[in-house]
Amino acid sequence: MTLLTVRRDGEIAVVTLDNPPVNAISEAVRKGLYDLAERLDEDPEVRAVVLVCAGRTFLAGADVREFGQPPVEPHLPDVVDRIEAAEKPWVAAIHGAALGGGFEIAMGCRFRVAVESARVGLPEVTLGVIPGASGTVRTPRLAGVEAAVELVTSGKPLAAAKALDAGLIDAVVSGDLETAAVEFARASLAAEMPLPVSKRPLQPMPDDFWQAARKAAARAGHKAPLRALDSIRFATETSFAAAMAHERETFLDLRASDEAAALRHVFFAERAAPKPAALKGIDPRPVKLVGVIGGGTMGAGIAGACREAGMEIILIERDAEAVARGLDNVAKIFDGAVKRGKLTEKGRAERMAGVRGSTDYADLAQADLVIEAVFEEIGVKRAVFAELGRVCRPDAVLATNTSYLDPRAIAEGLPNPERFIGLHFFSPAHIMKLLEIVPTPETAPEVLATGFALARALNKMPVQAGICEGFIGNRILKRYRAEAEVLVTQGVAISEIDAAMRGYGFRMGPFEAQDLGGLDIAFLQREGARAEGQHVPETLGDILVRAGRKGQKTGGGWYDYAEGDRAALPSPQVAELLAARIVDARELPRPEIAAHLVAAMAAEGAAILEEGIAQRPEDIDLVEVHGYGFPRWKGGPMFASRG
Numbered sequence: 001m002t003l004l005t006v007r008r009d010g011e012i013a014v015v016t017l018d019n020p021p022v023n024a025i026s027e028a029v030r031k032g033l034y035d036l037a038e039r040l041d042e043d044p045e046v047r048a049v050v051l052v053c054a055g056r057t058f059l060a061g062a063d064v065r066e067f068g069q070p071p072v073e074p075h076l077p078d079v080v081d082r083i084e085a086a087e088k089p090w091v092a093a094i095h096g097a098a099l100g101g102g103f104e105i106a107m108g109c110r111f112r113v114a115v116e117s118a119r120v121g122l123p124e125v126t127l128g129v130i131p132g133a134s135g136t137v138r139t140p141r142l143a144g145v146e147a148a149v150e151l152v153t154s155g156k157p158l159a160a161a162k163a164l165d166a167g168l169i170d171a172v173v174s175g176d177l178e179t180a181a182v183e184f185a186r187a188s189l190a191a192e193m194p195l196p197v198s199k200r201p202l203q204p205m206p207d208d209f210w211q212a213a214r215k216a217a218a219r220a221g222h223k224a225p226l227r228a229l230d231s232i233r234f235a236t237e238t239s240f241a242a243a244m245a246h247e248r249e250t251f252l253d254l255r256a257s258d259e260a261a262a263l264r265h266v267f268f269a270e271r272a273a274p275k276p277a278a279l280k281g282i283d284p285r286p287v288k289l290v291g292v293i294g295g296g297t298m299g300a301g302i303a304g305a306c307r308e309a310g311m312e313i314i315l316i317e318r319d320a321e322a323v324a325r326g327l328d329n330v331a332k333i334f335d336g337a338v339k340r341g342k343l344t345e346k347g348r349a350e351r352m353a354g355v356r357g358s359t360d361y362a363d364l365a366q367a368d369l370v371i372e373a374v375f376e377e378i379g380v381k382r383a384v385f386a387e388l389g390r391v392c393r394p395d396a397v398l399a400t401n402t403s404y405l406d407p408r409a410i411a412e413g414l415p416n417p418e419r420f421i422g423l424h425f426f427s428p429a430h431i432m433k434l435l436e437i438v439p440t441p442e443t444a445p446e447v448l449a450t451g452f453a454l455a456r457a458l459n460k461m462p463v464q465a466g467i468c469e470g471f472i473g474n475r476i477l478k479r480y481r482a483e484a485e486v487l488v489t490q491g492v493a494i495s496e497i498d499a500a501m502r503g504y505g506f507r508m509g510p511f512e513a514q515d516l517g518g519l520d521i522a523f524l525q526r527e528g529a530r531a532e533g534q535h536v537p538e539t540l541g542d543i544l545v546r547a548g549r550k551g552q553k554t555g556g557g558w559y560d561y562a563e564g565d566r567a568a569l570p571s572p573q574v575a576e577l578l579a580a581r582i583v584d585a586r587e588l589p590r591p592e593i594a595a596h597l598v599a600a601m602a603a604e605g606a607a608i609l610e611e612g613i614a615q616r617p618e619d620i621d622l623v624e625v626h627g628y629g630f631p632r633w634k635g636g637p638m639f640a641s642r643g
């Protein structure tokens with residue numbers, strides 16, 4: 001394989017970069033492009049250059065693997081400058097994604113053309129850095145300050161049509177990209193050349209613009225978006241050269257930060273999780289027709305998610321009334337998508353036409369996959385699987401969405417038990433990214449592979465978990481909440497604990513989150529265990545539920561709430577109810593509270609690893625980041641607590 005090849009199409013040189021899998025900008029790519037810009041300038045027969053990439057994408061950005069190492073020359077800003085300074089205009093021909101350094105190289109080119117399916121963006125803040133090769137300096141010159149602020153501080157890429165509207169690219173082309181780009185280059189030679197991006201004028205913005213942008217970009221503890229904003233502002237108030245020096249300095253500073261290391265850790269964990277080595281070469285079973293048992297909160301969400309991915313759905317409920325309610329729950333999901341402008345009325349009708357309700361299990365005879373989401377009661381679930389064992393094809397994958405029950409007990413007596421698996425979705429199931437995949441000792445490898453393939457189809461993050469109460473996520477949640485209650489008994493204020501976790505980067509602290517979700521679910525589960533004779537000590541939450549405080553839905557839980565208001569108010573009644581259990585009057589600074597609770601999560605995670613419930617610490621981190629609101633830029637509890 002040759003990294004860079006050059007062919008001639010008349011007076012146009014076509015440079016093709018081929019650095020699989022995503023044309024990441026490694027040291028060799030930087031050096032190769034720099035040298036080519038020199039060489040093509042010297043070639044009298046070349047009048048313009050088209051830069052195009054082989055494979056699935058344009059340059060997808062800096063090689064993230066090099067981020068942890070010392071920078072090596074030529075640096076990317078010099079490569080971008082060199083391309084921009086070329087005497088022959090360069091045209092970036094974009095397909096797939098032009099991200100980060102890839103888009104910065106495109107900005108060094110005199111023109112940018114893209115196919116309709118392409119995306120461009122500067123996702124550096126999602127890796128804890130800011131663009132390091134003029135993204136904060138050239139973008140405002142290319143597309144205006146507002147567009148630059150949005151692109152850089154959000155890190156979200158734009159589709160080609162929107163990028164064209166924003167002025168980030170010059171044309172959206174159809175047909176063969178290379179041919180179109182060569183034509184574009186040839187036509188441009190006959191017209192007046194635009195200024196190189198670095199020479200274009202800039203519109204400084206008033207102070208209140210920056211203040212509003214700051215507010216919009218701020219997220220607790222996440223430094224990169226604000227540093228990116230500062231860098232753009234600086235670029236609007238100083239010379240190109242000074243802005244470049246400032247950007248580079250900020251980039252190098254952030255690159256070495258804990259936040260960037262954490263985000264790189266999550267980046268690679270996310271890419272490794274969907275393809276476990278143990279499943280290499282194992283084909284999943286095809287899934288086109290999905291049965292969902294139970295059309296409540298979870299069943300409807302699961303049905304909606306599978307339908308959105310193009311599968312046909314049969315929703316089974318207990319009686320006609322429940323069927324109607326279940327279908328209505330699914331319809332609400334698509335109504336929501338219509339309201340948010342994500343789905344047309346026609347699309348909604350088409351989605352619902354593929355969801356059929358029934359009370360008759362016999363309708364599942366041809367289902368490829370059935371996911372059970374009925375009440376969390378072992379007797380009810382077993383009865384469901386007894387029916388499924390009778391009516392389903394022996395090769396149909398049968399899954400339970402149980403949160404806490406032992407899947408082995410649910411599947412007891414099921415014929416062909418190798419087709420059984422736990423698929424633990426999170427609420428709301430059509431939105432939450434995490435999917436815990438829980439094989440039993442009997443689950444066949446291709447059934448496990450089907451779980452992973454389903455996650456891919458549903459655009460979810462799969463993590464394999466072993467069997468224990470609560471699997472990975474809910475088990476850590478339980479420990480986290482218990483440890484937070486311990487702090488309360490030591491006299492730390494409930495509101496201080498919530499504020500500490502928000503300060504750490506969670507959207508909500510442990511107590512306000514319980515008030516929102518309801519304290520009764522965990523309470524009932526504990527009561528169930530007690531009824532079975534297990535020793536479950538009384539929690540502070542139990543005391544509140546017994547006093548009728550189940551959370552916001554009852555007007556109060558850990559906090560009081562004024563009618564129709566979600567603002568959490570410290571509760572004198574709670575103070576009174578818990579007084580006998582509070583043994584100390586400890587005051588802890590918020591960062592120490594957060595460190596203590598994160599360490600508790602990590603300790604539970606370590607036990608989970610030791611027991612083989614999770615396979616890798618990264619998996620635990622993904623569970624927390626994608627299922628429990630752990631701030632991504634802290635990397636997850638295992639990463640955050642590494643020695």
Ligand code: COA
Binds near residue numbers: 061062064124
């Ligand atoms: N540097 C190093 N490796 C990278 C990379 C990068 N910037 N981007 C992707 N990869 C690797 C992945 O780790 C994966 O490796 P593996 O096959 O060994 O697991 C492989 O390339 C394919 O990536 P994947 O994300 O699975 O491919 P995709 O086709 O689904 O998506 C992209 C392609 C380019 C959209 C996606 O990879 C992406 O968003 N990359 C990040 C780009 C980025 O943030 N750039 C800015 C850096 S400052």
Ligand code: NAD
Binds near residue numbers: 293322380402
């Ligand atoms: P839910 O009460 O909202 O829905 C359960 C539905 O199952 C009801 O509509 C009920 O009519 C139906 N049902 C009960 N018995 C049935 C039967 N024999 N045949 C057909 N339908 C039947 O409950 P939910 O919150 O959707 O939870 C369902 C499952 O998902 C439980 O096992 C729960 O532990 C698990 N779970 C829940 C959450 C969550 O946050 N709610 C998250 C993950 C997993």
